[in-house]
Amino acid sequence: MTVEVKKETLGFQTEVKHLLHLMIHSLYSNKEIFLRELISNGSDAVDKLRFEALSNDKLYDGDSDLKIRIAFDKDQRTITITDNGIGMTRAEVQEHIGTIAKSGTKQFFEALTGEQAKDSELIGQFGVGFYSAFIVADKVTLTTRKAGSDKSEGARWESAGEGDYTLETVEKAQRGTEIVLHLKEGEDEFLDSYRIRSVVRKFSDHIALPIVMDKEVMPSYEDDSEENADDTEKSDAKPVAQIEEETINSASALWTKARQDISEEDYASFYKHVSHDYQEPLTHVHSKVEGTNEYTLLLYVPTRAPFDMWDREAKHGVKLYIRKVFITDDAEQLMPRYLRFIKGIIDTNSLPLNVSREILQQSKQISNIKSGAVKKVLGMLESLAKNDPEKYATFWSQFGAVIKEGPIEDHSNKDRVSKLLRFASTHANTDKQEVALEDYVGRMKEGQEKIYYVTGETFSAAKNSPHLEIFRKKGIEVLLLSDRIDEWLVSHLDEFDGKHLESVAKGNLDLGSLADEEDQKNQEEVNKDFESVLKQIKDVLGDKVSEVKLSHRLTESPACLVADVYGMSLNMERIMKEAGQMMGGMGMGKKPIFEINPSHPLVARMKTEQDDSRFADLTHILFDQAILSEGGQLDDPAAFVHKLNGLLQGLLH
C-alpha cells in the first residue's frame, strides 16, 4: 500500500460550502454549540473504539484511559479538543470531513427557503456536526490517526471554511483526533476556563466519558515547610504552579441515575448528545426493567421529524449498550420501522460484552428487550395523547404518517397502535388529523355499525368525493384519508373495537339500519324505470366498466365510479400505477362499477334522449367526470373537452 504523503488541496462539495455559509450566518446567536458537536463526535469515536477493542484489545495500545481533553491557548488564540477514540484514516477524513454523506441531505437543501429564521431551524434539524467549528473559527486543523495504524499514518486536514481544504499525511504519536480551532476575531470569550467549563456542563455533563481540562495547582506550603524545615534557601523560593488534569463533567451515564435525581434540563441535554439534534425533545421515557432480562432504557421522541425519515438508508436512532459500553447504533432489531424516529439508548446487563453482531441479530434477549421497549414507547405515546393533547398533535403532525405503518408491521400491538391513530374526518371537515377511532365510535349514529372512510389522492379529493354525498345528507361521519400510507393501513386494519372499517367507494353500499325503508321501496320502482338506460350505458362504455347501476350514495352528482368490494380502490390503483407496479390502465384490478344518480336532471334526461350519438356523448362525459371528481386522470382529455363543448354549443341555439 502506498501512503500518500503529499499535501493536496481539495475542493469542498458544493453542499458543504452552502451549509457552511448558512451555518456561519444563522447560528451566530447560538455559537457555543460547536463545543457540544465536537464533544459528541469525540465521544462517538471513543464509543466506537471501545466496541472494536472488545474483540481486539491491542487497539488500546497501552492507553485505555479514554477521555476528551479540552485546552486553550490565549496567545495563539486557539481551542484544542482531543479525543483518544477510534480516529480516522486519510481516506476516511476525505470521505467524512469535506463531503456530506448523510441521508436526507437532498431533502434538506430542497427545504431551505432563504429566510434566515426558518433556515436556521432547518439547519438545527439537519444536524450541524463538525462544521459547526467554523461558527467561531476562521481556521480549523484536524489531525487524526486511526487506532491500530502506524504512527506515520496520521492525517492532517486544514481549512479556513471557504472553498477548499488541504489534506496531508503526518506523524502522529497518539491515536485519535485532535481539532485545533483558530478563533475568529472577537471570539476570545472562549479563551476562558470558566466559560468552557460552563458550556461543557450545560451540554455534556452526563455523557459517560470524562472531559478533562488542565488546571494549575499551587503546591501546598505546609507540606513544603515541614519537609524542608531546615532548608532556608528553598522556603524563600516562589512556589511553581503544577498542572493537574481535572474532570469537568459528571461523566456518569445519565440513564443509570434515579429519575428523581435527573432534571428536565439534564434529560434534554442528554437527548441532544445522543441524537445530535439541536432542538428540545418532545417527551421521553426512562425506565429500568428487572427480571430475567435486565435493562434500562431512556428513549425520546424528537420535536421535529428528521430529513431522512423516509430514507431507507437512514441511521437508527437507538443505541445499544451492554453494561454501559456502547455496542452499536445499527441495531435495527431494537425498534420496529414504524418507531424509527425514536432516539435514545438501551443498556442491558443480560448480554455478554463480547457479543458479536451476528449473535445480536438472533438473540432472544434482544427480541425480548425490543418488545419490552416498544411497549414502553407506546405507553409514553398513550400518556402524551391523554395528558397533553396539544403536544400529541405536534407529535402526530410530524410522525403520524410513520405510526400508520404500525398496524401493518406490528400485529402484536395492533390494538394499541390503532388507538394512537388520528385522522381527518367530515366531522370537522378540515385537513387536521385529530380524530381518534375512539372519538369516531363515540359519535356513531344509532344503528350505525361500521366505521366509514374514503380515500383520495389529496385531502380535497377525499373531502369532495361524490361518494360522501349520502353520508353528508344523513349526517354520518366519514374519515377522510389522503396520506399515501392510508390505503395500506385500511387494507390491514379491517376493524376497530368490533366495528368493521368500510370504504364508502367500494362495493354495494350497505347502510344497514341507517337506510330508510321508504327509500328502498322507491329504489325498486326507479330501478325498473331505468332498466333500459342502464343497459344502453353499458353498451356505450363496453369493457371500461364491469357493471352500470343506479346509485344509492349520490344525492348531488350525476355519476360516480365504485371499486369492486374485493378489489383495489381506484386511488390504490393510481398509487400502484405511479409506483410502476401495474402494467397499463386499470389492468390489475377488476373494472369499476359505474353508478348513476337517477334523481339528477342530466341522468333523467338520458331516459328521453332519442339521438344515439348524443346519448353516447353524454355517457362518456359523465364517465370522465366521475374519474375527474375522484382526482383521477383521463386517458384522452382532449376527447372529453371536445364532447363537452359539443354539448355546450347546443345551448347556443
Ligand SMILES: Nc1ncnc2c1ncn2[C@@H]1O[C@H](COP(=O)(O)OP(=O)(O)OP(=O)(O)O)[C@@H](O)[C@H]1O
Ligand atoms: N472526533 C472524531 N473522531 C473520529 N471520527 C470523527 C470525529 N469527528 C467526526 N468524525 C467522522 O466524521 C463524520 C462526520 O461528522 P459530522 O459531525 O459532520 O456528522 P455526524 O456526526 O455523522 O452527524 P451529526 O450531524 O449527527 O453530528 C462522523 O460521522 C465520523 O465518521
